[in-house]
Each structure stands twice: as structure tokens, then as C-alpha cells.
Amino acid sequence: MQAARLECVQCGASFSAQEELYECEECGDGIRVIVDMQGLSYEYLRPRWRERPFRLWRYRELLPVTGEEVSLDEGGTPLVQVRFLRDFAEDVRFFAKNEGLNPTGSFKDRGMTVGVTRAKNLGRTRVICASTGNTSASLAAYASRAGMECIVLVPSGGIAKGKLAQALFNGARVIALDGTFDDAMGNILEVAEALDAYVLNSINPYRLEGQKTAAFEVWEQLGHDVPDWLICPVGNGGNMAAYWKGFEELFRLGAVGRLPRLVGVQADGASPIADAILREEDEIVPVDDPKTVASAIRIGNPANWRKTMRAIRESDGLALKVPDAEILRAQSLLAREEGLFVEPASAASIAGALRLAKEGLFRPGERVVCVCTGHGLKDPDAVLESFPDIPPVEPTVEAIVAAAQGEP
Numbered sequence: 001m002q003a004a005r006l007e008c009v010q011c012g013a014s015f016s017a018q019e020e021l022y023e024c025e026e027c028g029d030g031i032r033v034i035v036d037m038q039g040l041s042y043e044y045l046r047p048r049w050r051e052r053p054f055r056l057w058r059y060r061e062l063l064p065v066t067g068e069e070v071s072l073d074e075g076g077t078p079l080v081q082v083r084f085l086r087d088f089a090e091d092v093r094f095f096a097k098n099e100g101l102n103p104t105g106s107f108k109d110r111g112m113t114v115g116v117t118r119a120k121n122l123g124r125t126r127v128i129c130a131s132t133g134n135t136s137a138s139l140a141a142y143a144s145r146a147g148m149e150c151i152v153l154v155p156s157g158g159i160a161k162g163k164l165a166q167a168l169f170n171g172a173r174v175i176a177l178d179g180t181f182d183d184a185m186g187n188i189l190e191v192a193e194a195l196d197a198y199v200l201n202s203i204n205p206y207r208l209e210g211q212k213t214a215a216f217e218v219w220e221q222l223g224h225d226v227p228d229w230l231i232c233p234v235g236n237g238g239n240m241a242a243y244w245k246g247f248e249e250l251f252r253l254g255a256v257g258r259l260p261r262l263v264g265v266q267a268d269g270a271s272p273i274a275d276a277i278l279r280e281e282d283e284i285v286p287v288d289d290p291k292t293v294a295s296a297i298r299i300g301n302p303a304n305w306r307k308t309m310r311a312i313r314e315s316d317g318l319a320l321k322v323p324d325a326e327i328l329r330a331q332s333l334l335a336r337e338e339g340l341f342v343e344p345a346s347a348a349s350i351a352g353a354l355r356l357a358k359e360g361l362f363r364p365g366e367r368v369v370c371v372c373t374g375h376g377l378k379d380p381d382a383v384l385e386s387f388p389d390i391p392p393v394e395p396t397v398e399a400i401v402a403a404a405q406g407e408p
């Protein structure tokens, strides 16, 4: 379908859907798409959604693009029970939304299928993004699919190897900056203009339109209800805002009568949004040199901070920051106890859930969804560092059996 219009999230200024906008022309803040819901009731949508496969494009009536989509069959990711967290909160059910099972291994694919389809609608042939890794891997794949040229800006040395390999192998031109993700992001609009490239960072509101479908899926997977809590790792803040937009649209459609409370989790060394919320301030203070093992969310000056802060506050939610040690421990527990291998940034939501469960936040009967944003194979280095080297063993039955029975 076609977007009705674009709107500034801050001052409410309205713009035509035909404009290519990343910032409000009036106040400089973020832009969102207002989907035309005229004539779209839940009664109308329900039978249509039901007859399509459980994938992102099932929800096409709420996706503001036209024509044949650029798709790798994304979405439809599992919602898996996380049982070990129950030990810390009686009668509370915890789930992981396993977004690492998207085509390139992260939730970014939801945004890119819609964002690159939008680029195609506009007749664009060159796309660009700044990235801590997953965005570049995803954009590179969707650009290949669409036959577009792709340029990605990444922090030199700051991107996990799996993600770099994906971007390179999908044929993107990779530019490694002697700087942080924030340096890349700070230059993206001017660079894009100079190169006549279409920007597919999450300041592009069409990205978040794709990402909001994860909220629709969670609602379906919980038997057409929203969770009591939705916990999400926060970097630029786009994804948390996208979930909120998705849940709000379900509410407006009358598909559900309540909204979840949102919890945004940042890493200790890169927590400008969590800090502002914890201090009850209206503005963030950017972090100059963000540090965390979770390279995906090593972001000091998040582009969508206003959208995310508003979403968390409107939902009567909260924010917290967790040290790297808690992130790595949560990553390890999730893998050992549940068989789910996610990347460190993704484990931030589990670390947040663990902390809040121990603090007694959740009430009996509640359902808590933790968004696990990216696959563990993206960043094996972060994991392998915590294991000693494995000494080689003679390839004989005796030696192998002895090694298997020895100290682990």
C-alpha cells in the first residue's frame, strides 16, 4: 500500500509521502510514516493475514510500499520459551524472539526488505548506510537482490568478522573509517548526497515500517495478545521504536486492548539513552568514546533517541544498563541452558530480564518477551576468547575416549 504521509516525531509537522526525508525540515527531528488505516479494520485484515505464510509480507496492508517486493523471505522468526529465567521469577513466562533466524542473521532484514523496496519504488540504484555491522550485512544482501550498488561505512576494527564477511561477500563497497560508528553516522547524509545514494539507516522511516512487523508476529505468537513486557537491546533506538509503532497500530486497529511496557537495555559503556531515562532528563548526553564487548550497540550518539525515549515513557516502561560481564554471562546461559546462540548485543535483553527478575519486577502470570536481535555466529571471536585453546588429541579411540572423559 501507499503511505499516507510523513510526520515529525517531535513537532508533528506533516510532509507528503512523496518526499525523501530523514529529518524534519522544521525542527530537525526524526520522521515517521503515518500509514493510511482508512478502511482497514481488524475484521478486514484478519482473514487476509491468516491465508498468507507466517512471514513479514503477511502484513503487507500495513507496509507503505508498492510493487513487487525485494525479499529474501524474512520474518516469521520463532518465539522460544526461556526456561532458566523462571528460576528467578515464579510463575512468569519468558520468551526469546529469535531474530537471528532472519536471512542474514539479524532483525535488520525486516527493515531492509521494506527499505530497499522503497528505494526501488523511488527508482534509486545506489544505497548506503553507516553500520556497526548487521545493517551493512543486511543492506548488502538486499541490494544484491535488487541489483543495486551498495556502499557501507563501518568503524575500522570495530565490526565483528562475520558481519564484515557478509558485507564483502555480498559485493558491497566497504569503507572502514578511522573512527567510531558515530563518526560514520554523523557524515552519512552529506556523503549520501554527494554520491547520490539512498540512505538506509534507521533514520529512514521506511526501515522501521519493516521492523514493526516483529511486534505483529509476537502478538500472533502469544495467541493474539501483547506481552506484559518487551525487553529490547538499544543502540540507535530504532528497533524499540519500531516495536512500539507496531503494537500501537494493532491497538488502533482494535486487534488488542492494551499495550506492553517496554524495557530498553544498553551496555554500561554506551548508555546515553538509558542514562537520560534513569536521570529523568529530556535530552541525552552523547558518549564520546563508547565501549562495550557488544559491538553492535557500541553507539554513543544514537540517531533515534527521541523516538525510543518517547516509546519507553509512553509505555510506562523503563531503561537499564548492564555491564559487559552480565551480557556475556547471559549469552552463555542462553546457549548452555536453552540451546540458543545469540550475539552479545542480543544477550543484553536477556541480561536485562535476569536483572529485573532478580529485583522482583515481574508479577506472577506475566509474559515477558526478550528480543534477541542477532545470531551468535556473527561474532564468534567474542565467544572464543572465553575458552582456552583446545589441545589436539591423537586420532585413536583410546585417546579420544580419554579426552572425552577428562576434565572438561
Ligand code: AN7
Binding pocket: 106, 130, 131, 132, 133, 134, 135, 136, 202, 233, 234, 235, 236, 237, 238, 239, 240, 296, 297, 343, 345, 346, 373, 374
Ligand atoms: C544485534 O548494524 O546499529 O537500537 O549499524 O546489530 O535499532 O540500533 C546495529 C544495531 C541491537 C540495536 N542488536 O538496534 C548497525 C546497528 C543488534 C544490532 C542493535 C543492533 P537499534
